[in-house]
Amino acid sequence: MNPLFAFQLRRVGRNRQFLFFTVLMPALFTVFFTKVFGGFAGDAADRQAYATTYMVSMMAYGALGAALGATIRVSFDRASGWLRQLRITPVPTSSVVAVDVAVGMLLTLPGLVVVAAVGRFVNGVDLPPLTWAALVAVLWLGSGAFVALGLLVGHALDEKAAGGAIGILGTILAALGGLWVPVQLFPEALRAVAHTLPSYWYAELGRDVAAGGAPAPLAVLALAGFAAAFALLAAAVAQRRALHAVAG
Amino acid sequence: MPRETALELESLTVRYGGTVAVDGLDLRLRRGETVALLGPNGAGKSTVVNAVLGLVPSSGRISVLGRDPREAVRAGCVGAMLQHGGLPGEARVGEVLALVRRSFGRAGRAIAWPLDDLVATAGIDGLLDRPVEALSGGQRQRVLLAVALAGEPPLLLLDEPTSAMDVAGRRAFWTTMRALADRGTTVVFATHHLEEADAVADRVVVVAGGRVVADGPAAAVKAGIGGRTVAFTAAPGTPLHDLPGTTALDRAGDRVVLSTDDVEATLQALLARGTRLADLEVHGASLEDAVLSLTATRTTTGATR
Numbered sequence: 213m214n215p216l217f218a219f220q221l222r223r224v225g226r227n228r229q230f231l232f233f234t235v236l237m238p239a240l241f242t243v244f245f246t247k248v249f250g251g252f253a254g255d256a257a258d259r260q261a262y263a264t265t266y267m268v269s270m271m272a273y274g275a276l277g278a279a280l281g282a283t284i285r286v287s288f289d290r291a292s293g294w295l296r297q298l299r300i301t302p303v304p305t306s307s308v309v310a311v312d313v314a315v316g317m318l319l320t321l322p323g324l325v326v327v328a329a330v331g332r333f334v335n336g337v338d339l340p341p342l343t344w345a346a347l348v349a350v351l352w353l354g355s356g357a358f359v360a361l362g363l364l365v366g367h368a369l370d371e372k373a374a375g376g377a378i379g380i381l382g383t384i385l386a387a388l389g390g391l392w393v394p395v396q397l398f399p400e401a402l403r404a405v406a407h408t409l410p411s412y413w414y415a416e417l418g419r420d421v422a423a424g425g426a427p428a429p430l431a432v433l434a435l436a437g438f439a440a441a442f443a444l445l446a447a448a449v450a451q452r453r454a455l456h457a458v459a460g
Numbered sequence: 461m462p463r464e465t466a467l468e469l470e471s472l473t474v475r476y477g478g479t480v481a482v483d484g485l486d487l488r489l490r491r492g493e494t495v496a497l498l499g500p501n502g503a504g505k506s507t508v509v510n511a512v513l514g515l516v517p518s519s520g521r522i523s524v525l526g527r528d529p530r531e532a533v534r535a536g537c538v539g540a541m542l543q544h545g546g547l548p549g550e551a552r553v554g555e556v557l558a559l560v561r562r563s564f565g566r567a568g569r570a571i572a573w574p575l576d577d578l579v580a581t582a583g584i585d586g587l588l589d590r591p592v593e594a595l596s597g598g599q600r601q602r603v604l605l606a607v608a609l610a611g612e613p614p615l616l617l618l619d620e621p622t623s624a625m626d627v628a629g630r631r632a633f634w635t636t637m638r639a640l641a642d643r644g645t646t647v648v649f650a651t652h653h654l655e656e657a658d659a660v661a662d663r664v665v666v667v668a669g670g671r672v673v674a675d676g677p678a679a680a681v682k683a684g685i686g687g688r689t690v691a692f693t694a695a696p697g698t699p700l701h702d703l704p705g706t707t708a709l710d711r712a713g714d715r716v717v718l719s720t721d722d723v724e725a726t727l728q729a730l731l732a733r734g735t736r737l738a739d740l741e742v743h744g745a746s747l748e749d750a751v752l753s754l755t756a757t758r759t760t761t762g763a764t765r
Contacts, residue, residue: 215562216559219555223550288549289549292546293542293546294548296542296546297545297604297607300513300540300542301536301607302611303563304534
């Protein structure tokens with residue numbers, strides 16, 4: 213394994229909060245909300261549909277939180293001077309960036325898998341094996357958009373603002389993107405807002421796959437657009453940062 | 461002989477927006493030299509260090525052991541302690557060192573230097589298992605030194621390396637640097653601690669306004685100023701005007717300090733007038749005087765340019 217990759221992974225792994233918010237909390241939400249609101253469902257089919265939708269939402273919530281949490285940390289490394297220190301070792305800058313992306317992508321997996329397992333074994337969500345695999349794979353790939361967003365925010369904001377942004381951004385994306393409360397229950401205006409957020413389209417991918425179909429082209433296109441925009445902006449901001457790295 | 465040159469800068473210029481931080485600076489350092497970059501804050505010392513490391517865009521030519529900055533860093537030819545460098549959180553000292561050592565190993569620089577020896581040289585015994593957050597300022601600085609030394613680089617750049625160290629720490633640090641220099645490492649350090657430059661460096665390069673204003677052994681830089689001071693205690697009203705050689709006169713209460721470029725003439729004139737010279741002291745210029753004088757001139761000419 214690439215030594216920098218192992219090093220970064222170990223650092224995030226030490227962070228208990230990270231594991232709590234990206235794995236444990238979405239898993240607990242999945243159980244709790246399905247048990248509470250699933251109780252209002254009329255029949256078993258309704259309950260099954262609710263459990264599936266809510267599980268997909270929580271998979272998306274956990275994954276986007278993990279992607280942001282793992283990448284916004286780049287801001288802390290800039291503030292501590294570690295990024296600059298790393299730039300004067302023989303490690304190429306391209307590997308540093310590649311490792312950031314890889315760590316972000318890898319860390320979205322535990323949340324996805326654990327929430328899926330909770331959906332399956334605790335809430336009794338019943339999907340064909342291939343659908344399960346496709347669901348996890350699609351949401352995993354889609355989380356790339358939030359890895360890019362996290363890198364953008366991490367490079368753009370200073371340490372304190374970035375620390376706050378991890379929680380706030382995750383909450384906004386989840387709440388307004390319809391991950392906590394389905395957009396069907398949103399008032400008209402708020403629903404329009406949801407449609408401008410990557411988190412809505414991300415969950416939409418998952419819902420399409422869980423329903424047994426392929427993701428809608430519109431959802432794929434929207435999320436890919438967000439991902440590309442975030443990545444380009446992140447690269448631009450990071451480059452500007454490099455130029456202004458030293459003021460002394 | 462290019463192999464003898466560790467670092468060569470030709471009309472190095474660095475601009476931050478509209479400000480010129482380094483202004484056509486020329487410098488050539490031989491291998492194994494210990495060089496102090498001396499100058500006031502904002503003189504451009506840090507910028508020179510950062511440009512040599514490829515951290516800031518610059519114009520002019522930089523050759524680090526015959527390579528351009530990025531290449532030299534990639535090849536593991538340079539180690540550095542930066543003023544704004546740091547260590548990562550949520551990591552242990554030993555993990556950071558292992559990572560950096562491996563990166564130098566990949567760059568093809570055999571890490572012939574055993575970890576134990578590196579740890580002893582940097583003075584970080586017992587710190588390898590410690591979380592970075594638990595280090596004191598001085599310990600952190602020594603760990604950063606170990607990071608800089610990890611690849612046994614032939615060129616070492618140190619930007620204000622002892623700023624967080626206590627007196628004992630400083631002494632130990634410079635002893636280490638001397639030992640490295642004796643092994644052939646070229647050591648360049650930016651500092652405004654004049655005693656350090658005087659005591660440690662073979663060569664002092666005074667930088668002001670982004671240019672080299674003096675360059676040579678500490679003694680030569682001091683001699684270049686040539687000025688001395690004559691100080692004594694005299695009653696107010698003692699006539700002190702028109703003394704030969706005198707360039708400046710300072711009075712603080714009864715204490716008189718005359719700056720002169722001809723001590724003998726000044727003293728003879730004072731004695732001829734029958735002036736009482738209680739508590740007489742004569743000083744040669746310190747390196748501090750030299751730097752102040754050099755950088756002051758520079759600022760003046762810079763302003764009129």
